[in-house]
Amino acid sequence: MEEEKDLLVKGSPLARLMESPEKAVEILNSIKANFSKLLKANKEIITIPTKQGKKEYVRYEGWVTIATVMGIMPRITELIKIDKGYQARAEAVVVKTGQVVGSAYGICSKDELTWSTRPDFSIAAMAQTRAAARALKTILGGVITHIGFEGTPAEIAEETEDSPTGYNCEGCTLAITAEEYDFSMTRFKKAFCRKCQSKQK
Secondary structure (H helix, E strand, O other): HHHHHOOOOOOOOOHHHHHHHHHHHHHHHHHHHHHHHHHHHHHEEEEEEEEEEEEEOOOOHHHHHHHOOOOOEEEEEEEEEEEEEEEEEEEEEEEEOOOEEEEEEEEEOOOHHHHHOOOHHHHHHHHHHHHHHHHHHHHHHHHHHOOOOOOOOHHHHOOOOOOOOOOOOOOOOOOOOHHHHHHHHHOOOOOOOEEEEEOOO
């Protein structure tokens, strides 16, 4: 255990979380007290309507903020072209030692409604964002939950079936994202996908 702490940089928040349950609670409560308002002030929180009600998720930028405090950063290790999109692999790494403490894959493709008309560079970027967000979730999911938000990055929640919005476009009946729903309801008072929004006057 002592060797593992050394790898995690002695005295760092991540290493201190491993020292004792009491120390872990102290650090988590400190993060909660200092970062909950900060994340909201920086607009790094998004409310996503789900079948279970509205839930608050932290955007990728917010995960990186917390990770930085913990001495961790994500890095992309692979980006490959797949059918209609891209697949990326990312790792969560302890900055001072280079130790890998989490890893994950992320995919984005034109098969997704939101990304069906986006350029390749945007799709590649989102694949990397999703991979990095998932990698950070493997090590920091519990920390984010303790702060009071959902333990899944917002970018992942919007793409998976774990928290479906349950909304469909009133024009073409296709499923729409929470972002599309919120914008459309605010602008048109009806739920439309991006394509049908463009047809409204």
